[in-house]
Amino acid sequence: MREHLTRRRALKSLGVAGVAALAGCSEGDGTPTDGAGGDGDTGGDGDGGNGSGDGGDTAADDSDMNGTATGTASSVSGEVTIGVLQPMSGNLAYYGQQGLWGFLSGLAYKAGADPAGMVGTGETTVTVGDVDYRLLVRDTEFAADPAQSAATSLVRDDGVDMLFGCSSSSAAERVVGQVVTQAQVPFVAGPAASAAITASGDYCSDLVFRASENTAMDARSGGRYVANETDVSRVFLFGADYSFGRAVVNNYESVLQDNGVEIVGKRFVEQGYAEWDGLLDNAESAGAEGIVGGFTVTTLPNLFSSFLSGDYSYRAFGGFATQITNQVVGNTMESVLGSPLTAEKIEGSQLGPFTTRYHWNQYDNEINDAFVDSYTNTYEVVPDLFTSGTFTAASAIHQAVQASGSTEGADIAGALKGMTVADTPKGEDGYTFQEYNNQARSEMTVASPVPTSDEYADTWGASIMPGEPQARISGENATIPADSSDMNCSL
Template sequence: MGQNITRRTVLERSGGLAAVGTAALAGCVTEDSSDDDGDPDDETIRIGAFQPTSADLQYYGQTSLQGFYGGLAYKYDDIDPIDGLDVGEYTVDPEAGPTYEIIVEDTAFDPDTAQSVAQDLVVDDEVDVLFGGTSSDSARRVIDTVVSQSDVLYLCGPAADGDITTSDEYCHERVFRASEHTAMDARSGATYVAEEMDVENVAMFGSDNSFGRGGVENYTAVFEEYDHIELQEPRYTEAGYAEFEGLLDEAVANGADAVAGVYTAVTLPSFIPTAMDYDVEIFGGFAEMLTISALGGAMQQALGEDFTAEDIEDAGLGPFTTRYHWNQFDNPINDAFVDMTIDAYDQVPDLFHSGTFTLASALAQAIDESGSTATDDLVDAMTGMTVTDTPKGENGYEFREANNQAASEMAIAYPVPTSDEWADTWEANIMPGEPVQYVSAEDAMVPEDDVGCSL
């Protein structure tokens, strides 16, 4: 593979260490991608995956990797999903495709670590593609530093803050995200709440970080379009906050008949059980199994051991938006993916699986369609791409040319007790039920006029 020493710029470590020469940044990139007439089946593409594989939220990173590995395995039916979910180097070599070398590094869900790891992957390991950014703050940091100072292709996910691809501060021609984001949650869920539920006064809660504030702002933007919805001043708390009784007392005293919390697994298991003690509707986004398991335990305490779907609905819990869960999208690709994931990891695909599957699928499709592994060619192929093979069905995701965010359909469902069919592969006593509504990709997306990014 040729080295591009004319287009890659100097990448500085940690913003203050010695500059690294451009030759050290060379990867699988030719000087002029239009001259790359080699056979990609004979090439090697190096992917640097930076995900949390330790600490409290390692499950986020592990399921993100599972989705990515599943996407590659689906595209190349002569390979199996990689079974390693820890730090290490893994190789898959499909017969009809390039050799994929995937280097996994741990971020521990920390932005500083994510930046350092991503820099090392580009500089020391000479990767051609970065994949990761589970925390939105980590994704921003990597875009600001590593991506902006190199020509690496960045497959961002599952970071969910909307402004990564809706703000001109972060969107980038080499950054592609298939994972659904908080603005899509908001446009789908808030519209359903406003139009289908008897709700008049909404109190929003969120974590005091980019994820929480971004999510609350997106819900607020949708609710403000409805004259009959009164919004209270948002309440922000630190991650891990557990003393919600006083805040909810205040919200209900001010007339709240509906509440939502934009939190991760660190906080949501405290927020929702506390909110269930009040006469309010509780809405938001379906979380992943880690959080849902904790919620299910709290619901069992509140509703009794033999609680039913009707008990859950009567308690005001739901419906929730689901970006993706294994039982929400009925199509042959998803059926195969569910079976593949159970066989490889003894669990069904979860919240993050579909977005990261789609990133891997899109990368393989770009290589096939361009006949190249050169970065410029891959970027050109992925720009505006309709991704053929996705868990949401054939052509289920489409990257918007304005910001490289993939649009996809969303579902809305109530929680229900986990059925016997899934009890062995879904370690929570509640799961998403039959969707009550699907929201089209077009309706779920932020309108182009409201997107600050224009690539």
């Protein structure tokens, strides 16, 4: 039987060890990653609502027509205290906002209400049926040290039942290693996207869950599409020379080779690399029919500017990123191809199609319709790349409370194990937590960039957006299999 976790045991087990860990050196630099499917962009503007002040008490009820009251008629009552760890200030506040807004939207959907508004750091309570979710929001500053410090305080001083969040993978990994493991408190990571969180024995555990999609899912679904749905048979792989870029390249390489595509070259470069003409010429000389770039927004504009300005025979593949990266990439395309962008210009550029974890216009179902409407009405922006995963995290937590009949963290974690989440933006039963590593698998889509339509001109701040879905990759095919050499987690 699973040992019952209490706040008292969590506080006792963290104790001196947790405090001492705060003085340790940082593991990594918290480098944000997006581009071909990582955690977040670098150098984005992080507009609006950057976490100042107290969010207040916002009680959701079941009277609002924008949501669907599901699971509210239950005998379960009580309070669940969740420590929320997200970057709520600085240039990358937008990632924290996405993570938090998606989570609030998931709880609101379960309550049949609109999500709470511009919640910042502090305390906010959302009521779903007879259960109060007390959210203690803390600013991680998109770095490992503040995330660890905040997580330690939440467990030791506030006695939270569970932790949720982190947009930075290095922050999430630090929280797992220095707080979750020592305090034995459940943690739902997201949108932090490092595959290692749920694929490495250093981090995965019975207490660590993730509904949000990860870098391996980006690369494996993109590689499968290139291999099976295009005429490309020879690919050159480029990536940033650190964990994110290597993860993208390694997963693309594995899937492409397994599906008969030849890798004609690999090259890793530092972030911000600008001398692309020679490297792109090398790919042409190697006979590449396609290239993949595993980079953040610090490098993508340089790569795309050289690619668009050159005369190359191959296409460029990768992943659709967030609004911030799309703004920069769209501006780069306009500067090279001319403004305004047209569908013909974009098609002629040979950029894409790209994979996407989630964007508001990739899923057509009642849950997503309600989500898009309520999210856009509340936050004046359409749901972005990270929001489906964090919506699903909240939806899953409430479903686990109902299934376990308990508001205790250990019981919630036990119910999450192997759960198929009923209410998700990707549709009913759209995510399933894999029992071998507690990573939720879900469908991915592939779409080409198109000019942003008039319908979304005011709610999507970029000149390009994903077009209609061209292909869908099942969750089973997108995630790392249990028997893969890349899966070093067995629970």
